[in-house]
Every structure is written in structure tokens, then in C-alpha cells.
Amino acid sequence: MKRQLPLAMVFIFGFLMIIQYFIPHEYSEWVNAFLMDWMMIIGVFALALGLWSLTRVSWDKVRQKKPNWGYSIVTLAGLFLMMFFGFDYFRHFSTAVGSDNYMYIHFYRHIVIPIQATMFSLLAFFIASAAYRAFRARSLLATLLLVAALVIMLRFNPFLGPLQPIMEEFSVWLLNVPNLAAKRAIVIGVGLGMVATALKVILGIERAYLGKD
Amino acid sequence: MDRSRRISLIIFAGIIILFILSWIIKSTTLLNVGTESLLSIRDAFFITFAAFLTLAIFSFLYKDNPYYKFAEHLFVGVSAAYWMCVGFWSTFVGNFIPKVSTTLSNFFEVPPKEFDIFYFIPLILGLMLLMRLSPKGGWLSRWSLAFIVGTTAGLNLIRYLRTDFITQVSNTFIPLLVDWNGIGPFFSDFSLSASGQFVMTLGNWVIFIGVFSGLIYFFFSKEHKGFFGHASRVGIWVLMITFGASFGYTVMGRVSLLVGRLTFLFKDWLGLIS
Numbered sequence A: 001m002k003r004q005l006p007l008a009m010v011f012i013f014g015f016l017m018i019i020q021y022f023i024p025h026e027y028s029e030w031v032n033a034f035l036m037d038w039m040m041i042i043g044v045f046a047l048a049l050g051l052w053s054l055t056r057v058s059w060d061k062v063r064q065k066k067p068n069w070g071y072s073i074v075t076l077a078g079l080f081l082m083m084f085f086g087f088d089y090f091r092h093f094s095t096a097v098g099s100d101n102y103m104y105i106h107f108y109r110h111i112v113i114p115i116q117a118t119m120f121s122l123l124a125f126f127i128a129s130a131a132y133r134a135f136r137a138r139s140l141l142a143t144l145l146l147v148a149a150l151v152i153m154l155r156f157n158p159f160l161g162p163l164q165p166i167m168e169e170f171s172v173w174l175l176n177v178p179n180l181a182a183k184r185a186i187v188i189g190v191g192l193g194m195v196a197t198a199l200k201v202i203l204g205i206e207r208a209y210l211g212k213d
Numbered sequence B: 001m002d003r004s005r006r007i008s009l010i011i012f013a014g015i016i017i018l019f020i021l022s023w024i025i026k027s028t029t030l031l032n033v034g035t036e037s038l039l040s041i042r043d044a045f046f047i048t049f050a051a052f053l054t055l056a057i058f059s060f061l062y063k064d065n066p067y068y069k070f071a072e073h074l075f076v077g078v079s080a081a082y083w084m085c086v087g088f089w090s091t092f093v094g095n096f097i098p099k100v101s102t103t104l105s106n107f108f109e110v111p112p113k114e115f116d117i118f119y120f121i122p123l124i125l126g127l128m129l130l131m132r133l134s135p136k137g138g139w140l141s142r143w144s145l146a147f148i149v150g151t152t153a154g155l156n157l158i159r160y161l162r163t164d165f166i167t168q169v170s171n172t173f174i175p176l177l178v179d180w181n182g183i184g185p186f187f188s189d190f191s192l193s194a195s196g197q198f199v200m201t202l203g204n205w206v207i208f209i210g211v212f213s214g215l216i217y218f219f220f221s222k223e224h225k226g227f228f229g230h231a232s233r234v235g236i237w238v239l240m241i242t243f244g245a246s247f248g249y250t251v252m253g254r255v256s257l258l259v260g261r262l263t264f265l266f267k268d269w270l271g272l273i274s
Helices: A004-022 A026-063 A069-086 A102-134 A140-154 A163-176 A178-202 B003-032 B037-061 B066-100 B102-107 B117-133 B138-172 B183-188 B197-217 B226-269
Strands: none
Touching (some): A004 A026, A004 A178, A026 A069, A026 B066, A102 A140, A102 B037, A102 B066, A102 B226, A163 A178, A163 B226, A178 B138, A178 B197, A178 B226, B003 B037, B037 B226, B117 B138, B138 B197
């Protein structure tokens, strides 16, 4: 019951999703749409589980006064404030219902977006220092890497003058031909790997998701 | 109080003063452009706070510090709640409630749909997933997990087989001589333009050989020696071009994000550029 039934469920639902693709019938489409909807609904519960886990971990840190516990208060404050505004149905602070709440939108625009964008933009600095170390044309392979990266980075550079249209055309060719070829080889490998993994899961060979006991 | 703690407190006090000053100046600026007083104070606070968070994240370039940690932890809490609310309003209220209850649909002001008893199954599976929190009933969550894993595995098997394997292989088998009318016309109409016969033919050869040599590079069941070794060497050349192009793309993307953040700081916050 604890292990066999989940394994049977994985097999049945996995097989069902494979079979429905080969049956071009409205019932088959109905099954597909239904299962997709179900997954999304269960996903909301998974989100709730994640939220509970975050709250418990942060609260334990605060309660036991572990190192840097003060930052967990920040996490909890951000979490509960955003939840309060996001679930605000009674329009205390809102101009509309739920996710149209003014504070909810502004928390997203002025907290989530700036932090996320800045964190990603930080990589520009780290990538520059990595490039300084990696981009030395010491071998043919390093030279190929360097040339490809330079062509892509300089293609819209207005200071190239008459070379700019040539560079642009060459970069398009580089992206559409050699880049495509290698990407295709990688994608074929990934595809085969995914198919093998999915088969292992459906047939019950891969059972790590069940956990222990 | 030791010296380093005193310095930290002075920096903190300085940041607070700068924050308040910036807030006041921004509110005044917004008031001058005709925004309502309460709104200008609120908007000014948000803009100043976003600028503070941006600078807090940038401060990591110097070293890990409390301001960076503050922004990082705030992000974790706020974004977790954001996605929970998005999931609740778009999926639970938008997709689930209308199909199971007219009363709840009216409460949430969403148009009710035809009652569908099958939608109680994901509700039960979802509740079973929450049983993971119970020490005794934790095993029940495996059922909903099994549903998700099984459905996703079946879906991925077909999807990856179609798009990542069959389509890619089929697109690799392309004519190696494009618009071929003989050797004479080939040389008489020779051109280096991207749509010319020579460049198109060369491109198809590069794709064909590139894909095969790339695949050979990733094939580790046979030692890379002789012909296999040469092909694998060509494979790594093509792969290096791709990695270079991806690197270039990533740099461009990150730099454009950086430009976006600097534009926010100098335009929206400080108003130095119009």
C-alpha cells in the first residue's frame, strides 16, 4: 500500500499520457486537458507546503536564536506582508480584489523585480572577470570560444563602422549554422536522456521520488 | 562597544538618514509634477526602497554584508508569497472554484462553470500532499506525488522524443547540394551572400557534419581514437563555437539588465537623466 500503489499509479498515469498522444480523439484530448488541470491544482498545494516549510525553518531559526536569526525575521515579515496584501479580499488597502491589490503589485514591482534584476546583472561583473581569465587565445579551442563570443557581443556595435553589417551577417550565420549544429547534438543527447529517465520512472526502475522506508 | 561595531552603527545611521532624505526629496519632486500628496509619499517610498535594495545587492561586489543579506532574505519571503498568491488566484480561484462550487464562485466574483465532480480528485490529492506534514500519515503524500511524477514522465517521454529527438534528427537530414544545376552555374553564379548557393550549401554541410561530430564527442562507449577521435575533435570545435556564442549572449543579456538597473537609479530615483 505504501510503495506498491504509488508505483502502480506512476505506471498507469505515465502510460495514459503516452497512449493519449497516439489516439486522436476528443476523449483523449479531454484526458490530457483534465490531467494538466489536476496537476496545476495539486501544484498550488505543493506551493502551500513549500511556504509552510519556509515558515517553519525561519521560525525555528528565530526561536533557537541560531546565527543570523535576525534575517529570518526579515524573511517572515516579507512573507506575511505579501500574503496579507495578496490574499486581501476585504479591500483594506486595495483598489481591486486579490492579485490586483495596490500594495501587492508595488511590493512585486519594487522589491521582487529590482532584487531579481540586480542579482542577475551582478553576473555581468563576475562574467567579465571570468572572461579575463578564460579568454586567452592559448589554444585553438580557446580561440574559437573567444572569436564566437566576440562576434556575438560586437555585432550591434556602432563603432565598427563599415565592418558592422559584415559582422552582423557573420553573427547570424554563426548562430544559425555552427551554433545550431552543436546545440542540436546537445539537444538530441538531452532528449534521449529524458526519454530514458521517463521510461525508468514509468517502469518503476527509478524510485528515488518515493523516499525511504 | 568595540570599534568595528561602532563603525557599523555609524554606517547604518548614515544609510537611514540618506534613505529618509531621499524619500523626502522624491516625495517633493512627485508633488511638484502634480501627484496627490498621499500617493506621492507612498510612491516615493517605494522608489527609494527599490533603489536601496538595488544598491544593497550591488554592495555584494565589495563583499558579503548585512545589507545584501537583508535584501536576499526579503526577496525569499516576498517572492515565495508572491507565487503562492499567483497560484491561488489564477489556478485555485480561476480554474478550480468555478467548477466545484457556485457559492464560492459568487464569493470570489468569478463566473461559475458547469459542475464537475472529477475536480474533487485533485483536491483530495492536494490534501494528501499536505499529509507530508503529519509524522504518521506522511506516506499518503506519495500518492499525489506518484500522480505528478507519472503524468509528467508520460508527458515528457512523448514531448522530448518528438521535439528533442525525432524533429532534430529529421531536420539534420538536409540536402547537401542546394539548388544544384551543375558545376558551371555554380561557379558562374558564385556569391558570398547569405542566401547564395555556396553559403547555403556550406551551411548545410556544417550542420550535417557538426551534428554528427558533436554526437560522436558525447559518445563515451567507444574510445576516441582513429576516425572516431578525429570526428570527436571536430565535434569539440563546433561545441566551442556554441559555448562562445552562448557566453556572448549571456554577457549581452546581463549587461542589458545592468543598464536597466543603472537607468532606474539615475532616471527614476535620482532624476539625473531624462
